Amino acid sequence: MTTDTAAAGAAAAPAPHNPIDVDPETCVRCMICDYVCPGDVIHKEPRSKSLPVIAYPDECWYCGLCEQACPADAITVVFPENMLAPTTPVTSLLGRDPE
Amino acid sequence: MSPTPWPSSEPKWLATDVLVVGGGVAGCLAAIQARDEGAAVLVADKAKFLERAGSVAGGVDQFMTPLNTEAEWDxxxxxxxxxxxxTDGLSDLDVAERAVHELPRVFQRLCDIGIDFTDPTTGEYFRTRAFGLPGEYHLNFDGSRFKYKLGRYTVGHGAKFLPRTMITDLVTDAAGERVVGAVGFNCRTGERYVIRARSVVVCTGDINRISRNISGMPFDSWHFPYNTGDGHAMAFRHGVRLTNMELVEATLTPLGFSVQGTNSYAGQGAYFLNRHGERFMFKYDPKGEKARRTILVNAVIEEVLAGNEPLYIDIRHLPEEQLDDFVRTLGVDRYTLPGYFAQRNLDIRKELLPFGISEMSIRRGGSYFRGSGLVVDTSGQTNLTGLYSAGDCSMVSGGISVAAAMGAIAGRGAVESLGAAEDEDAALDPGSLDTALARMEEPLLSNSGRRWSDFEDDVRALVTDFVGMRRTEKGLRHARERLRALAAEEGELDATGFHELMRTLESKSIRLAAELMTEAALHRTESRSGAAHRRLDHPETDDLHWKRAIVLRQSAQGELALESMTEREPEVAVGGQA
Structure with a gap:
């Protein structure tokens, strides 16, 4: 894949669900959410006014350590539609015949 | 895309007596014990702080131990x-016995370092009977700060901590018979490390992201999704024996969010209903919903296959006070669960909760005092000299209690082996080091566009369809062939940046675990331990031939050897099957 088609593909894909909502009004720009995230999902630029970035939204465990640890109560874990209203049948998890 | 450059052309060299890989409960206890003995200790973990490392960083609520009170069972x-x-024939009872005797000692140690196991409302121990054990060995406690305190103490006790570091490989002496260190990198900065160590303790936890789940999101898993069998894989590559890799661990879970604890709803009086409103559990066990977990999981599978979906958990009939208690404690096991129900607009006091089964993990197949991983002796040592293991990646595991006990044992053992190595500090083999560094770097050099996430999806699809809950020889053989073909593609995997490098190397560990799971499941021509290993073509349990653990080992020539061991005769027998 060339860089151009990769970029076009990325543009066409829907934005991934953001699991961690940070309130820009209340966030105090400390580093705690970045530090506690067990998946290296949240990246906050040190010593800057920038908000934490949810760098790898698809890799969130939905554990809520960030929400729990946030000193400003600025974080809410938000569940995606396929967790709130899943459509996959359980039978699809139970194996199938190779033929 | 151009390859990501390392921040410096040479890795940084570090030296320690004992290197602990993984800073969860087992790793911390190994580190504490080794520090007690005066050794220099370095703990490496993917987390930023040791206080927040491992699967119980978010909290834990039980510790299992006898307390030597006057009660006969205690x-x-x-x-x-x-x-x-x-253990059902799948452990080494000498090692299990060592762990059992260590439990009250390690419990006392944890009390001494300031962990409070008493019930905050009474100031006394609140002990309960669980998992079919013959006494009230489980202490319920508020462990929301347990790992924080443990990690903090470990660092305060003099262990050095290497943050955000994924250890990717072991390094041995020229003969490949002794571990002399390891290599790894920082997943943020890309700083590379070569760590000289006189002994190494692998405490990397269980294996996840290995099969599909209902939400279709691989990181939505019951167990910790950042535990991916990296320790199993690096040990296996150096000829270390792994056991019980065929055992499946799955649980009941609300449809859509894989969390633990749903089976315990049954213990509190919940009904399990199918779409006809029938309390179906009584078809499978006279105890109904209070049957053992593996029976619950099997029954759910049967109901789904019979077309009786959706299945529901019903707690509406419980007394008001019990419902209050129930809802109040929902967030103990998983902090975000109450928020999940709220966002779903589901009031489980008044409405039915749809449930099903979770994805699988490789982790002891649901029974305490056995484990899926590195075979260890009574000092926690593997068959590679100087390499120790404890916790969910080792052969004797069981929650934080057994992790703590075996961690302490392995930490002590790791220091004992320092004495033995005193006069002959083994030389690091440059070939072994080059191989390890090249393997770490490979995905950064690739330009193929093949991403770890797609590769991992392919592994999960194979495991879910052919290796998971209901196994047949035909399906397992098919999966083995495809998993081997995926192995051949590993060299192409293309990572940009150091975070992605970590995930890419994890995905390779997951693929290897899937292949080993398939090999062992194919070898075991019986069914055992309920849902842990279910062969549709061999539905009966065959104690005569198979009351033994399968051991997998890679020879120096790279060939897979299947061996076996029995609980009282852990000397490994080649072949394994009568």
């Missing part, structure tokens, strides 16, 4: 009598 000896009934 001794290690009494508990030990029941261990063989749990």
């Amino acid at each position: 001794s290690p000896e009494h508990l030990m009598k029941f261990v063989p009934g749990l």
Whole structure:
């Protein structure tokens, strides 16, 4: 894949669900959410006014350590539609015949 | 895309007596014990702080131990009598016994370092009977700060901590017979490390992201999704024996969010209903919803296959006070669960909760005092000299309690082996080091566009369809062929940046675990331990031939050897099957 088609593909894909909502009004720009995230999902630029970035939204465990640890109560874990209203049948998890 | 450059052309060299890989409960206890003995200790973990490392960083609520009170059941000896009934032939009872006797000692140590196991409302221990054990060995406690305190103490006790570091490989001496260190990198900065160590303790936890789940999101998993069998894989590559890799661990879970604890709803009086409103559990067990977990999981599978979906958990009939208590404690096991129900607009006091089964993990197949991973002896040592293991990646595991006990044992053992190595500090083999560094770097050099996430999806699809809950020889053979083909593609995997490098190397560990799971499941021509290993073509349990653990080992020539061991004769027998 060339860089151009990769970029076009990325543009066409829907934005991934953001699991961690940070309130820009209340966030105090400390580093705690970045530090506690067990998946290296949240990246906050040190010593800057920038908000934490949810760098790898698809890799969130939905554990809520960030929400729990946030000193400003600025974080809410938000569940995606396929967790709130899943459509996959359980039978699809139970194996199938190779033929 | 151009390859990501390392921040410096040479890795940084570090030296320690004992290197602990993984800073969860087992790793911390190994580190504490080794520090007690005066050794220099370095703990490496993918987390930023040791206080926040490992699967119980978010909290934990039980610790299992006998306390040697006057009650007859309250001794290690009494508990030990029941261990063989749990392990089902798949452990080493000498090692399990060592762990059982260590439990009250390590418990006291944890109390001494300031962990409070008492019930905050009474100031006394609140002990309960669980998992079919013959006494009230489980202490319920508020462990929301447990790992924080443990990690903090470990660092305060003099262990050095290497943050955000994924250890990717072991390094040995020229003969490949002794571990002399390891290599790894920082997943943020890309700083590379070569760590010289006189002994290494692998505490990397269980294996996840290996099969599909209902939400279709691989990181939505019951167990910790950042535990991916990296320790299993690096040990296996150096000829270390792995056991019980075929055992499946899955649980009941609300449809859409894989969390633990749903089976315990049954213990509190919940009904399990199918779409006809029938309390179906009584078809499978006279105890109904209070049957053992593996029976619950099997029953759910049967109901789904019979077309009786959706299945529901019903707690609406419980007394008001019990419902209050129930809802209040929902967030103990998983902090975000109450928020999940709220966002779903589901009031479980008044409405039915749809449920099903979770994805699988490789982690002891649901029974305490056995484990899926590195085979260890009574000092926690593997068959590679100087390499120790404890916790969910090792052969004797069981929650934080057994992780703590075996961690302490392995930490002590790791220091004992320092004495033995005193006069002959083994030389690091440059070939072994080059191989390890090249393997770490490979995905950064690739330009193929093949991403770890797609590769991992391919592994999960194979495991879910052919290796998971209901196994047949045909399906397993098909999966093995495809998993081997995926192995051939590993060299193409293309990572940009150091975070992605970590995930890419994890995905390779997951693929290897899937292949080993397939090999062992194919070898075991029987069914055992309920849902842990279910062969549709061999539905009966065959104690005569198979009351033994399968051991997998890679020879120096790279060939897979299947061996086996029995609980009382852990000397490994080649072939394994009568």
